[in-house]
Amino acid sequence: xxxxxxxxxxxxxxxxxxxxxxxxxxxxxxxxxxxxxxxxxxxxxxxxxxxxxxxxxxxxxxxxxxxxxxxxxxxxxxxxxxxxxxxxxxxxxxxxxxxxxxxxxxxxxxxxxxxxxxxxxxxxxxxxxxxxxxxxxxxxxxxxxxxxxxxxxxxxxxxxxxxxxxxxxxxxxxxxxxxxxxxxxxxxxxxxxxxxxxxxxxxxxxxxxxxxxxxxxxxxxxxxxxxxxxxxxxxxxxxxxxxxxxxxxxxxxxxxxxxxxxxxxxxxxxxxxxxxxxxxxxxxxxxxxxxxxxxxxxxxxxxxxxxxxxxxxxx
Numbered sequence: 027x028x029x030x031x032x033x034x035x036x037x038x039x040x041x042x043x044x045x046x047x048x049x050x051x052x053x054x055x056x057x058x059x060x061x062x063x064x065x066x067x068x069x070x071x072x073x074x075x076x077x078x079x080x081x082x083x084x085x086x087x088x089x090x091x092x093x094x095x096x097x098x099x100x101x102x103x104x105x106x107x108x109x110x111x112x113x114x115x116x117x118x119x120x121x122x123x124x125x126x127x128x129x130x131x132x133x134x135x136x137x138x139x140x141x142x143x144x145x146x147x148x149x150x151x152x153x154x155x156x157x158x159x160x161x162x163x164x165x166x167x168x169x170x171x172x173x174x175x176x177x178x179x180x181x182x183x184x185x186x187x188x189x190x191x192x193x194x195x196x197x198x199x200x201x202x203x204x205x206x207x208x209x210x211x212x213x214x215x216x217x218x219x220x221x222x223x224x225x226x227x228x229x230x231x232x233x234x235x236x237x238x239x240x241x242x243x244x245x246x247x248x249x250x251x252x253x254x255x256x257x258x259x260x261x262x263x264x265x266x267x268x269x270x271x272x273x274x275x276x277x278x279x280x281x282x283x284x285x286x287x288x289x290x291x292x293x294x295x296x297x298x299x300x301x302x303x304x305x306x307x308x309x310x311x312x313x314x315x316x317x318x319x320x321x322x323x324x325x326x327x328x329x330x331x332x333x334x335x336x337x338x339x340x341x
Contacts, residue, residue: 030334031057033095033103034326035088037132039067039110039171039195040291042084044091045323046098049331057098062087063291066110067171071199075116081123088128102334104326106133108140109172109193137189141177143325144168145184148239150328151320153181163233165310166318168241169302171195171295176226176306178233186231190222194295194302212275215298219305226309235310239318244292244299249317251286261314264307271297271304 030049035042046058064083069076088105095103105124111117112134121132135143148166163185168175172193178186192200201214246259252270253260274282279293288296307315 030331031098031100032327032330033091033098033100034323034330035091035103035105035130036322036326037064037066037084037105037107037111039070039108039193040064040295042087042091043321043323044094045321045327046095046100047327054327054331058094060091060094066114067193067195068199070110070114071172071196072203074114076111076114076120081120084120085124085127088124088130092128092130102330103130104133104330105130106135106322106326108135108322109137109170109196112136113172137173137175138187140322141175141184141187141189143329144241144320144322145177145179145325146328146332147320147324148318149179149181151318162236164237164239165235165312166239166241167303167306167315169194169244169299170242174302174306178231178235185233186229188226188229190226192218192222192302194299197298198295208278209276212297212301215301216305219302223305223309235312237316238307238310238312238314239320240303240315241318241320242299242303244296245303245315245317246319247286247288247292248300259317259319261316262303264304264313264315267300267304267307267315271300274300 031046033044033046035044040063042062042064044058044060045056048055048057064087065080066076069080111120114120117134124130124132144166152164163178163180166177170193172195174190174193176188177184197215197218201211249259249262252262252266274297277285282288282293282296283290303315
């Protein structure tokens, strides 16, 4: 029985995540799924480069991850970085330091490559739960800390992809440069998102979307809040979501934490993230947003396995 253990590490704008899986005869079993907060986005989006202290913190986290991989006898590790590292002026120093102190090679993903990897994982999930038809189209919104990414696709290929440069943390950092008035922040978010989507109308193909999926760390919490703390990830209703966003627009970060049990590290970007999801639901006139637990790491693992199988086939 062939057993393979591989790991996918995603160096994101607000956290570093690692998933370790075991593959037994095409069955994927998750052994570890870890997350460590880090301030890469706060450095990159506000200061333009990653600070020495954040680089050191990243190195310590990756050393711990690598040690755990050794304990699990992981045979292959793939490490990628996204928007915060990609946009940092000192990205080369960041990558070189990680290679020097951890011996890990960091691949800086373009937004297009990130989209392709998520598509690979998501289409596999949809195929496993539905019998797809040729004329069925799906959409996925990913609200990240650095970018908002919209993808439309069918069973065979990606029909449309757009990366919008105003992720939930980035838009907060930009606003804080010009104002410290938290009460006006929600108006700023609405204006920026509405303007971007207005210009997007000319680019989006005229197709009917069967299901719109959402990817983002806030969505699981929102589903539980709107569905009376149900453990199931139920779809988010647009009308209820609109009422909810209206309710929280004047909440402080402390109120989000204590009234809604929002995690501390999410409180800063919570309103912006949810307003972006809602505005895109309005844009596509979708009444239900389905929550997907697919991540970039799932796509990385799928990609690694495809390449491994291809190598075996030709060897």
